[in-house]
Amino acid sequence: MRDEVARGLAAPHKTLSPKFFYDALGSKLFEAITYTDAYYPTRCEMQILTAHGADIARAIGPAVALVELGSGQSTKVPLLLSHLPDVRAYVPVDIDAATLTEAARRLRRQFPGLTVVPVAADLSGPWALPDLPEHARTVVFYPGSTLGNLDPAHATAFLDDLGRRLAPGDGLVLGIDLEKDPAVLEAAYDDPAGVTAAFNRNMLVHLNRVVGTDFAPRRFAHEAFWNADAHRIEMHLRSLGAQVVHLGPHAFAFDDGETLHTERSYKYTRERVDALTAHAGFARQAWWTDPQGWFGVGAYVRTSEPTP
Numbered sequence: 001m002r003d004e005v006a007r008g009l010a011a012p013h014k015t016l017s018p019k020f021f022y023d024a025l026g027s028k029l030f031e032a033i034t035y036t037d038a039y040y041p042t043r044c045e046m047q048i049l050t051a052h053g054a055d056i057a058r059a060i061g062p063a064v065a066l067v068e069l070g071s072g073q074s075t076k077v078p079l080l081l082s083h084l085p086d087v088r089a090y091v092p093v094d095i096d097a098a099t100l101t102e103a104a105r106r107l108r109r110q111f112p113g114l115t116v117v118p119v120a121a122d123l124s125g126p127w128a129l130p131d132l133p134e135h136a137r138t139v140v141f142y143p144g145s146t147l148g149n150l151d152p153a154h155a156t157a158f159l160d161d162l163g164r165r166l167a168p169g170d171g172l173v174l175g176i177d178l179e180k181d182p183a184v185l186e187a188a189y190d191d192p193a194g195v196t197a198a199f200n201r202n203m204l205v206h207l208n209r210v211v212g213t214d215f216a217p218r219r220f221a222h223e224a225f226w227n228a229d230a231h232r233i234e235m236h237l238r239s240l241g242a243q244v245v246h247l248g249p250h251a252f253a254f255d256d257g258e259t260l261h262t263e264r265s266y267k268y269t270r271e272r273v274d275a276l277t278a279h280a281g282f283a284r285q286a287w288w289t290d291p292q293g294w295f296g297v298g299a300y301v302r303t304s305e306p307t308p
C-alpha cells in the first residue's frame with residue numbers, strides 16, 4: 001500500500017486509487033452520501049432491485065452460492081436473496097474488513113439458514129474465493145457501479161478475469177450508473193452538506209493513519225466535475241497553498257492549486273456494458289433501469305470463454 005501511494009504521489013499528475021477511501025469511517029461516510037438528496041445511484045438501484053428482484057432471480061436462474069463484490073454494508077443483497085431460495089452460501093468480498101464483519105453479522109441474523117463467508121480482499125490485486133461445494137451454481141452480484149471506478153482497460157481485464165473464475169452457466173448481476181445530464185452527475189458528487197467532501201478528505205486521514213503520510217486534510221479542497229471525453233466523473237483534492245507531504249524518505253511537493261486525483265467514476269451506456277460483458281463471455285439475459293433511465297441492472301449468464 002505504501003509503494004502504491006508513493007507511486008501515485010510521484011506521478012506527473014498526482015493520483016490515488018478510490019479504493020483508499022474505504023476504511024471504517026470511509027464506508028460510513030459513503031453510506032451517509034447514499035442518504036443525500038443529490039446521490040441518486042443508490043436510490044435508483046434499490047428501486048430497480050425492489051421492483052424487479054423476482055424478475056432478476058428468474059433471469060439468472062437458481063443459484064447455490066451468491067458472491068458479492070465490493071459488498072460494503074451488504075444493504076442491497078437481501079432484495080436478491082429473498083428471491084433466491086436455493087442459495088446456501090453468501091460470500092461478500094470487500095477491502096474494508098471492519099464493515100465486512102459487521103455486515104456478515106447482520107446478514108446471519110437476517111437469514112438464519114444462510115452460511116455467510118466474508119472475504120476481506122483487495123480486488124485490484126490477487127484474490128481468491130473460498131472453496132464452494134463442487135458444482136454449486138454461482139451467481140456474482142456486483143452492484144453500486146463499483147465497476148465504474150476502474151478505467152476501461154482495467155474494467156475489461158477485471159470482467160475477463162471474473163469470466164475465467166466462473167464456470168459455464170454461472171450468473172452475473174451487474175449494477176451500473178448510466179450517462180446523463182452532467183448537472184445531475186456533478187450534483188451527486190458534490191452535495192451541499194459537504195458529506196462527499198468529507199468522504200474525499202477522509203482518504204488523507206486514512207492514509208496518514210495506515211501508511212504514515214502527513215497530509216493536512218484541511219489544506220485540500222474537494223472538487224468534482226464531469227469529464228465528457230473520458231465519460232467519467234472525477235473527484236480531486238485541490239491544494240490550498242503550496243505544501244509538502246512526506247511518506248517515509250519521500251517528499252512530495254504540491255503547488256498552490258495543484259490537484260490530487262482521487263476518484264474516477266465511469267458512466268456507461270447499455271451498449272458499452274454489453275461490449276464489456278460479452279468480451280468476458282457473459283450473455284445478457286435481461287436489463288432493467290429505473291423510470292428515469294439513470295441506473296441500469298443487467299442479468300448475465302456465462303456462456304462462453306472470455307476473449308483471449
Ligand SMILES: C[S@@+](CC[C@H](N)C(=O)[O-])C[C@H]1O[C@@H](n2cnc3c(N)ncnc32)[C@H](O)[C@@H]1O
Pocket residue numbers: 018019022027030042069070071072073074076093094095096121122123124143144145146
Ligand atoms: C461505491 S461503494 C458500493 C458499496 C455497495 N456495494 C453498494 O452498492 O452500496 C464501493 C465498495 O467497494 C469496496 N471496494 C472499493 N475498492 C475495492 C477493492 N479494490 N477491493 C475490494 N473492495 C473494494 C468499498 O470498500 C465499498 O464497499
